[in-house]
Amino acid sequence: MPSQSTDYSYVHAKDNRNLDHLPGKYGLPLIGYTFPFLVEPYAVLEKMYKQYGPISKASLTFNRMLVALGPEYIKLLTLDPEQIFSPRMGYDGPLGDFFAGGLLMRDFGEHKIHRRxxxxxxxxxxxxxxxxxxxxxxxxxxxxxxxQADFKFYPNVKELLLDIAAKVFLGLDLEGPETQQLNQDFLDMMAATVALIRKDWPGLLYRRGMDGRRGLEKFFISLVGEKRQSDGRDMASFFAKETDENGQLFSEKVVGEHLIFLLLAAHDTTTSALTMTASFLARHQDWQDRVRAEVLALNKPHIEFEDLGDNLKDTEMLFKEVLRLHPPVPQLMRRTVRDTEIDGHSVPAHTLIQASPLYTHRMEEWWTNPHNFDPDRFAPGREEHKKHPFMWAPFGGGAHKCIGLHFAGMLYKCVLADMLSRYRLKFVDGYQYPAKVQHFPFAKPLDDMPLVLEKL
Known part of the structure; x- marks a missing residue:
């Protein structure tokens, strides 16, 4: 069993880049398979799986790493009883500067304390x-x-979900320039996660992202003192009053850093899920009718908390299928803190490892017609996702399993129910399905999803 006091000196070590003993190829010098992976990640991983099996090396997102494909490796990396695999260092390259201090960037015992x-x-x-x-x-x-004329779903639902997140997380009713600035800061920050030149220098995309991070940090930290004096029911009020094992309040900086990460996770991931849902429902009108009928059968102005379970079974299956096809976290990243072995392969300390929900969710060994939209695969009596506990893993697993997964489901169902009770979603005449999809940092159609909303 791992010791209670973890040695965190591994965070100062450089990535191990020598994986020559593993099967596979790195790809082109410097860039590896980065660009095809960003455009068609499943195709790249499928080719690797067929050529080399579930364990191979590659250079993806400009980093050399071990790629482990299949549900058993998601289980290995997320349960991690021996505390070998560090999420903090797995995500440090693309996200470390932007989510420093957030729950994703904390490991082992420290993660447990902050999750509280x-x-x-x-x-x-x-x-x-x-x-x-x-x-x-x-x-x-x-x-x-x-x-609206020329309605585009993605920017509208993103603004709506940011307003909801501000209300629920911060207890604020943001309007006009304030909402636009917050949204722009988040957009700049997430765009910079895939920047080619990762330097905080004037004129660079990375500088814009860091400026966004600095703006968000200033905004959130400034709220904490006020929230400690309030009796609000928003998340910031809850966070601001939590104490450590010695009864001391966490610092304003710590609370602010957690809010940055959670506000992004809440509104950007659900924006992606609802946008891809709108695309599927415009294509599959039968499923749009099924979910709408389920909502209207409740005969209520709005769905209530108690409706989120058994009263919305079709909606739940739809939610699961959209997250199967377009998981909010397409790849789980870890880095080894010491030498280990995976399936007979020696894995040195400080080696980056990717396990892929995006690939696992479409493996033909586990799913029937895995590229097809088929929410009934989750229906009682069929339940394909129960063949392995980690073959459907959009929220990760283990100690780092998304703490907001039930909130995400609630938010998704509330917005979808209110939308379908007002409108029928249809494609614009001549619109081609499916649209080209941007996969990173979150899935969305490149054209922002133009739709016709037919009022009911």
Whole structure:
């Protein structure tokens, strides 16, 4: 068993780049398979799997790494009982500067301590209060969608979800320039995660991303003192009042850093899920009718917290299928903290490892017609996802399993239900399905998903 006091000196070590003993190829000098991987990640991973099997080396996203494909490796990396695989160092290259201090960038015992800051905010009593706030924000904006000419789904649902996140996470009603600035800071920060030149220098994409991070940090930290004096039911109020094992409040900087990561995770990942859902439902009108009928059968102005389980079975299957085809976290990254072995392959300390939900979710060994949209694969009596506990893993697993997974499901269902009870989603005449999809950092159609919203 791992010791209780972890030695964190591994964070100062450089990545191990010598993986010559593993099967596979690095690809082109310097860039490896980075560009084809960003455009068609499944195709690249499928070729590697067929040529070399589930374990191979490659250079992806400008980094040499071990690629481990299949549900068993998601299990290995996420459960990690021996504390060998560091999420912090796995994500340090693309995300370390932007999410420093966030839950994703904390390992082992430190992660456990900081996860406690958030637990109260995601319990059922708190979640029930969020549902009411979510619907109030939806009502104030979604009715105007059908009046827009040349409506594009992605930017509209992104703005809506940022407004919801501000209300639920921060207890704020953001308007106009304030919302636009927050949104721009998030956009700049996430765009910089795939920057080629990763230097905080004037004129570079990375500098814009770091400026976005600095703006967000200043904004969130400034809220903490006020939240400690309030009796609000928003997440920032819960976080601001949590204490460590000695009864001391966490610093304003720590609370602010957690809010940056969670606000992004809440609104950007759900934006992706709802956008891809809109694309599927415009294509598959039968499923749009099924989900709408399920919502209208409740005979309520809005769905309630108690409806989120058994009363919305078709909606739940739809949610699972969209996340199967387009998982919010397409690749799980880890880095070894010491020498280890995987399936007979020696893996040195400080080696980057990728396990891929995006690939695992479409493996023909596990799924029937895996590239087809088929939510009924999750229906009772069929339940394909139960063949292996980690073959459907959009939220990861183990100690780092997404703490907001139930919140994400609630937010998705509330927005989808309110939208489908007002509109029928249809493609613009001549629109080609499927659109080309941007896979990183989150899935979305490159054209921002133009739609016709037909008022019911």
């Amino acid at each position: 800051i958030m637990q109260t905010a995601f319990k059922n009593d708190a979640m029930k209060g969020y549902v009411e706030d979510v619907h109030s924000v939806i009502d104030s904006s979604i009715n105007s969608w059908g009046q």
